[in-house]
Amino acid sequence: MITKPTIEIDLKKVEGLAERGLSREQIAAALGISETTLYSRQRENEEFAESIKRGRAKGVGFVANKLMEQIATGNITAMIFYLKAQGQWREVSQTQLTGADDGPIQISKIVREIVKPQ
Numbered sequence: 001m002i003t004k005p006t007i008e009i010d011l012k013k014v015e016g017l018a019e020r021g022l023s024r025e026q027i028a029a030a031l032g033i034s035e036t037t038l039y040s041r042q043r044e045n046e047e048f049a050e051s052i053k054r055g056r057a058k059g060v061g062f063v064a065n066k067l068m069e070q071i072a073t074g075n076i077t078a079m080i081f082y083l084k085a086q087g088q089w090r091e092v093s094q095t096q097l098t099g100a101d102d103g104p105i106q107i108s109k110i111v112r113e114i115v116k117p118q
Contacts, residue, residue: 007033009041011051018055019062027052 009031017027028038042049070078083089099105 007037009033009048011047014048015051015055015058018052019059021056021059024052 014027014031017030022030024038025035028035031038042052067078067082071082080089084091097105
């Protein structure tokens with residue numbers, strides 16, 4: 001039985017791609033392998049799986065640091081984003097529909113007829 005040769009994958013490259021926020025599908029494409037191969041390598045090789053985890057953690061850390069820098073400069077939008085993401089703040093918008101004099105909404109059926117001229 002003929003088997004395919006094992007493709008050597010640079011784990012630093014995998015980590016770098018994951019750090020930039022690429023999906024597993026995109027990482028596989030950038031490495032020139034199928035998604036199936038990527039998932040197989042993740043299951044079979046702890047170092048491979050860890051390189052993806054480490055890359056993702058580095059990317060999140062980088063963005064979090066930039067966000068905190070913006071918060072430190074007084075960026076209100078960054079502050080609001082942080083509080084929504086980490087402080088579980090949320091904006092609530094409620095819409096209520098009522099009819100005349102706060103009564104129920106009246107629904108009328110409008111019937112239009114086309115009448116042939118006689």
